[in-house]
Amino acid sequence: MAMSTENTHEFKSGSNLEKILKAGHFAFTGELGPPRGANVEHVIEKAMPLKGMVDMVNITDNQTAMVRMSSWAAALIAIREGLEPNYQMVCRDRNRLAMQADILGAYAHGIRNILCLSGDHQQFGDHPNAKGVFDIDSIQLVAMIKKMRDEGKFLGGAEIDGPPRLFIGAAANPFGDPFEWRVYRLAKKVQAGADFIQTQCCFNMTKMREWIKQANDMGLTEKTYILVGVTPMKSLGMAKYMATKVPGMDVPDEIIKRIQGVDKKKQADEGITIACEQIAEFKEMKGIAGVHLMAIEWEHKVPEIAERAGMLPRPKV
Amino acid sequence: MHCCETGNALTMVAHMELSNLFTADFIYNLARGPLVWISILICIIGSIARTVQLLSYTRIKTIDPNIDFSSIRKKPPAAKGGGLPEPGLFAVLKGTILGVSPVTILVSLCFHICLIIIPFFLLAHNLLIDDAIGFSLFSFSERFSDFLTIIFLACAAFFLFRRIFLARMRAISTFYDYVVLFITVAPFLTGFLAYYQIFNYKIVIILHMLAGELMLVAIPFTKIFHMFFFFIGRFMIVNQHTMGKGSRTW
Amino acid sequence: MTEQKSAAVDTAEVKRMLDKHKAKMKMSLSLCAHCSLCAESCFLFNARNKDPKYMPSYKFINSIGKIYKKKGKVDKAMLEEISVNAWKRCVLCTRCYCPFGIDIPDMIALARSICRSQGVFPQYDE
């Protein structure tokens, strides 16, 4: 992660993702969930298939409000294994002090990307009666990190001795309602200082096209890089679960019908096919800068998907 | 000196013959002499006694020792201050009782001021006081006293009409309230009549003296005591509307 | 005490409660000039079309004043009647203004306590 001085001036963070996006390449990012334990082998095992296949890997932060190895710690292992991590940070578990402290620590250890999220509500997880912090929200978190980086100041106003130069990401869900508000929420995140956006898993292409069109019309896609979330369905059961049980997820009937239409053994394959078709469309779509592949508990399939989607080899910048 | 005068008057009463007891002259002398002193004494001693009694019902108020005033001073207690301009005099008045019932308050103010100053600074009274103790206060001109008395009677009439015609007053009025008003107004009304020599002067002046003495006696023992209670209640006993720093509590 | 549920009023208990607060109560009742200047300071009076029955002085004269006048010898019906003045017409916000500084809310609170002691109190679920 050693940068030349020139590079750090040219780039906001100098992260691999930033360079790829700046160079105009179509980005391809992946995801890695830290283990529910201190099992380092488990992280390495999940990291291996991603190596060389993606530009950056999101390291989730107590995903679905279940206790896991902390995001920054797993991110450090990922760096060791030759991956560029995207440190996810949720507002649920930390107040503004802890957040800023962790940001400084993460940067000090070579983490260059961060994704700001509200976080799933604690009620979903394994500690439902925990006190959710939610001291600041995700947009305020984006603005806080921008202030730390660009002004060299803490949220409270004091000078930072060595500001963290991070590439700031935010999430967007074009499918949550009210739909007409979603592009404005994107605008707020961009205004707050989001350098890149990763969207919720996209299945409803109609809505995605409409949302991107709105974002293009508002000039948002020129100010930020939008990476669309793509999740390959592993089975009919997963498709149905996503459609009904996961909040904010929008799975149209035709997707379910398509998976239902093939033999049970070929459902996974059909899922990947659908994902690849989507990626193909996104590559051509104006305003989309890349794809974020969320192969949930399917890390070993990433090379196959990357290959079939024509994402390989990844450009070196 | 008081005792001496009173003593003489009593001796005089003792030596009178029974047949003279209820003649106008007798009552006149009685009302002019001993009854004045007796009623003044009752008024002063009674008022002091009742004030002492009232204060004995109260005790020194202590502020809750658990309030941490230092922490309150250090930071704004609630949200950030607004920076509004200071309200004008009119706006301040609007929230007070003067703003809510201006007529009643102004009338009441006139009524009470007249009530206090007329008897003390009336020429006729001061002549009598000078006669009795060889010293008197300064006196208003007779015309001015007359004017004040008319104002006083007008205010009293206002009170009477208020009590009769206002629904909220009727709701809480009792016969006693009319009696108190009568006791207060009677000396002034009779004094006014006596000055203009309307009706039989002698009877009116006797009634005037008796009315005045009745009022003096009534002060400590009726609602009229509110003239003292006002100062105790509003200045000494702490409450929501204390003026200044009340130091006592019930 | 509250556990009492009989219909009869324990007048001795009422008398005892009256005596406990006699000084302040007697002073307040005897010195109220019945001037009605407290009327506008009551938000309920203003909200109820300036009905004199919502005047602070009316409420305290017709609650604790009544009990005092009867020297505690009140019956259930009278307490029910008093409870209207003490609860339904007063929320004990303690904002009323008396030119003489009479503590009207405290008087009404005392009337409430006496009513409570005899099992007369508002039932919010009725």
Next chain:
Amino acid sequence: MVKGKRKPLEEIRAALAPYNKVLVTGCGGCVSVCLAGGQKEVNLLMDDLKMLFKQANTPKHLKGYTVERQCNRQFLAELDELAPQAECLVSMACGAGVQYLAERFPNMPVFPAINTIAIGVDREIGIYEEKCRACGECVLAYTGGICPVTRCAKCLFNGPCGGTNKGMCEISNDIPCAWYDIYNRLKDQKRLGDILKIQTPMEWRNQTQRTVIQEGYEKRYAGR
């Protein structure tokens, strides 16, 4: 007003086990209105406790007394005579009342019989709904009169999270999404501009004990 709910009987019973003379104090204020701690509830609780203790063959001397408001020193004073006669006090007031009662009788054990739930409204007869968390820095002006601190499970200040589910909150299909409602109300009022601005981090003011002195009374307490 403050809304409360009575604690489970067993919890109260366990707390009182070591004491023989108990004074149950009710509060005629808010908790009386939400049918949790008024005079009627004092009577009910005493009946229940008496039966429990009788069944366990450990009869106790229980007394009940309801004051107008336990959050007021003047009204609490009514207990001065009664309280010391008991061995412990049970307070059926909200948390504020319990603490003020305990402060008045610092040598006596005081047990709460109510869980203080919320500052809320009477949605229906017998249905109370939380409306305010007393954060001390009201934002309702730009959120269409809908409180994101109280109603949004994630306490968001800048719009709905990605979890909105057909106008419902991600944590339950029965809970309406606060921001969905805020959006719709402001849209109807043509005030969406209010939430397009980024709301800066909240200055939480409920992290230390707060005290308010009315301006009109500042002079009275000046110099203390």
